Amino acid sequence: MSNSSSRLIGVGVGPGDPELVTVKGVNALRAADVVVVPVMDTGERGRAEATVLHYVPAEKVVRVVFALNERSDRGRREAAWDAAGARVAQLLNEHGSVAFATIGDPNVYSTFTYLAQTIAELVPGTVVETVPGITAMQDLAARSGAVLTEGTEPLTLVPVTAGAAVLKDALGGPGTVVAYKFGRQAGEVAEALRETGRIDDAVWGSALGLESESIRPASELDGEPLPYLSTLIAPAPRDGGRGGKL
Numbered sequence: 001m002s003n004s005s006s007r008l009i010g011v012g013v014g015p016g017d018p019e020l021v022t023v024k025g026v027n028a029l030r031a032a033d034v035v036v037v038p039v040m041d042t043g044e045r046g047r048a049e050a051t052v053l054h055y056v057p058a059e060k061v062v063r064v065v066f067a068l069n070e071r072s073d074r075g076r077r078e079a080a081w082d083a084a085g086a087r088v089a090q091l092l093n094e095h096g097s098v099a100f101a102t103i104g105d106p107n108v109y110s111t112f113t114y115l116a117q118t119i120a121e122l123v124p125g126t127v128v129e130t131v132p133g134i135t136a137m138q139d140l141a142a143r144s145g146a147v148l149t150e151g152t153e154p155l156t157l158v159p160v161t162a163g164a165a166v167l168k169d170a171l172g173g174p175g176t177v178v179a180y181k182f183g184r185q186a187g188e189v190a191e192a193l194r195e196t197g198r199i200d201d202a203v204w205g206s207a208l209g210l211e212s213e214s215i216r217p218a219s220e221l222d223g224e225p226l227p228y229l230s231t232l233i234a235p236a237p238r239d240g241g242r243g244g245k246l
Contacts, residue, residue: 012105013052016051020134035062037063108157143215144233163185184225184228201234206226
C-alpha cells in the first residue's frame with residue numbers, strides 16, 4: 001500500500017542515560033503520532049523504551065517485538081522481522097508519522113536500517129529520516145577519560161558478534177580501536193589485547209549511565225562473560241602516556 005504522507009523517523013536515543021538524548025531527538029519523539037520501541041521476545045523493557053518514557057507518555061509508545069535474542073534459527077528470526085515490519089507498516093498507514101527509537105545512533109549498527117528497507121517495500125512513498133544519537137563509544141570516552149582520536153589518528157569500530165579475529169586484525173593496525181557487543185567473547189578480546197600489546201591503556205564499559213554501570217580497565221578482564229552490550233576502547237599508542245584516566 002502506498003502512502004505518500006507517511007513519515008518514518010529513526011531517532012537515536014543514546015546508550016541509556018536519558019540526559020544524552022538530543023533536543024532534536026526529544027522533539028522528534030514528541031512530534032510523531034506514535035513512537036515504536038523494539039523489545040525482546042522475552043518481553044522485558046529495553047533501554048530504548050526506558051529512555052523514551054522519560055519524554056513521551058506511555059500511551060503513545062508501541063512495543064514491537066524484534067527477535068533480537070535469536071541468533072541460531074534464521075527462519076524464526078526472519079519471520080519475526082517480517083511480523084515487525086508489517087506491524088510498523090500498519091502503524092504508518094493508521095497514523096502517518098512514526099518514530100522508531102533506537103539505542104545509540106540509527107545509522108550505526110542499528111535495527112532501524114533493516115526496518116527502513118522493509119518499510120520502503122511495504123509502504124512505498126514513505127519519507128524516511130534519521131535523527132543522530134550519542135554512541136556508546138562517545139559516552140564511554142567521556143566517562144572514562146579515554147581520548148578517541150588525536151591529530152591524524154584513524155578510528156576503527158569493530159563489532160565482535162562474529163568473533164574476535166577481526167578485532168585482533170584491527171588492534172594490529174594504527175589508531176584507536178573500538179569494539180562493540182564483545183561481552184560474550186570477553187576472553188578472546190582480552191587475549192587479542194594482550195597479544196597486540198594494547199591492553200594496558202584499554203577500557204571497557206557496560207550499562208553506561210544506568211544504575212548497573214560498570215567501567216573498568218581492560219587489564220582486569222579475566223575471561224568471564226560480560227553483558228552483551230559491552231563496549232571497549234583501545235586507545236592509539238601515544239607518547240603522552242595513558243589514553244584514559246582509569
